[in-house]
Amino acid sequence: MDLPVMPPIQPMLAKSTPRLPQAGGFLYEPKWDGFRCLVFRDGNEVELTSRSTKPLTRYFPEIVAAAREHLPERCVVDGELVVVAGDRLEFDLLSARIHPAQSRIDELSEAMPARLVVFDLLASGDESLLDLPLRERRARAESLLAGVVPPIHLTRVTADADVAAEWFTRFEGAGLDGVIAKPLDLGYTPGGRTMLKIKHKRTADVVVAGYRLHKNSTADEPLLGSMLLGLYASDGSLHHVGVCASFTAARRAELAAELSAEAVDLADHPWRALAMGQNRWSAGKDLSFVPIALTRVAEVGYEHMEGPGEEARFRHTAQFKRWRIDREPESCTYRQLDEVVGYRLSEVLQ
Structure with missing residues (x-):
């Protein structure tokens, strides 16, 4: 694997705030309740890493296969692994996917398959996008990932604080646990707490x-x-x-x-x-x-x-x-x- 952004790398993190920021200059996303996951694809090579940079690849073979089929040939994306039960997210089922036995991993990948919700693009082809502001990274992601299909999704976003406030209330019923606010003009800072998270209290x-x-x-x-x-x-x-x-x-x-x-x-x-x-x-x-x-x-x-x-x-x-x-x-x-x-x-x- 030879990408402009290589593992291990920590994802950009968020700090808690009690209220949704109302001033302009933010992009808001639903806060997905799952495992943070960076996906590195270089042709047929795919690696999944966790928030702490530990490998997740062996536990989610269905996501590896989907990345080979639907993600751009050479890219690095930041997202969240989730498991859906009925019409809501179920964290318990996701936790069960981390199992030492390969036979059980294969069984669970079919019985309770995961999905990958992508919310950032860190590299494309030979280009690192870490220094680009979020507004440009999001535009590139929307263009490159326009054709993705489940189990890969591109997260919804809005620049309207009133819409984000509505999401904060409505989306909890689907198993989401708040809203993330990201400054539109900032680059991607691995390990830095430059985003804001607003969670239910x-x-x-x-x-x-x-x-x-x-x-x-x-x-x-x-x-x-x-x-x-x-x-x-x-x-x-x-x-x-x-x-x-x-x-x-x-x-x-x-x-x-x-x-x-x-x-x-x-x-x-x-x-x-x-x-x-x-x-x-x-x-x-x-x-x-x-x-x-x-x-x-x-x-x-x-x-x-x-x-x-x-x-x-x-x-x-x-x-x-x-x-x-x-x-x-x-x-x-x-x-x-x-x-x-x-x-x-x-x-x-x-």
Whole structure:
């Protein structure tokens, strides 16, 4: 492979901002919820690399084949790998694609094929486009990729902040998790946080049902690693919906001492099975935890839920906000969560 932009190279990154920038000079895109992926094609040679520059090529043979068939003969593109289930993106299914066994990789490439959503062009032929402003890179991408067909897509864009604000609300129902704003006049800066991301921010009141100890915890100085969070379903069962884990060292010690006083016997806890077996989220992790009495309610921040109905969980680690001593644990149900308006993914993908 001999391209003007060669791996390893880190993709351009984004920093969070609470509000959509309204001033001119930005190009807005939907924020795709998948694996960041740079694709390098030089004739029959194709390489896929991750955000951290690790190789992804072997895990997505269907994308390699599609790149050979539909991308320009010699090019480098930046995009996102996603998996579609029904009419929305499903990150869980995408994560399952990273498997050590080649036979399983081949099976999953047919059972749950990925798609590549392209949003930038880094090289074309013998020319590096890194120094060109985004407005020119986008124009070149629209010209070169005009004929691509699924599973490769060119992302939708708009220069209208009002349209982007509408996307922020509507597209979440299709599994997207916000909007990206990119300065039109800037070049491509590998590893630089020159883009802006606007993601959904919400809070929920949850039951704290237990905790895990931190890896640096000792018998003499116990430290809390994470708190296990639950919501009550309509049948009265308490579902495990995720964890919150970001605390200072001092706060970890305080919480470990505080919560240890409320520990109960695992046999009397509704999550006995959680400590005894694997589930689709555990992926070989240590499932042991300290169960506590179901009396504490915490307010946590989160971006969005993943999964259908009362099987939904926090997509990322939640952020502890405060204790809610005014709330009864039984009031922490799925009904408090925002209803996301459904939206057809086929109307987002071009």
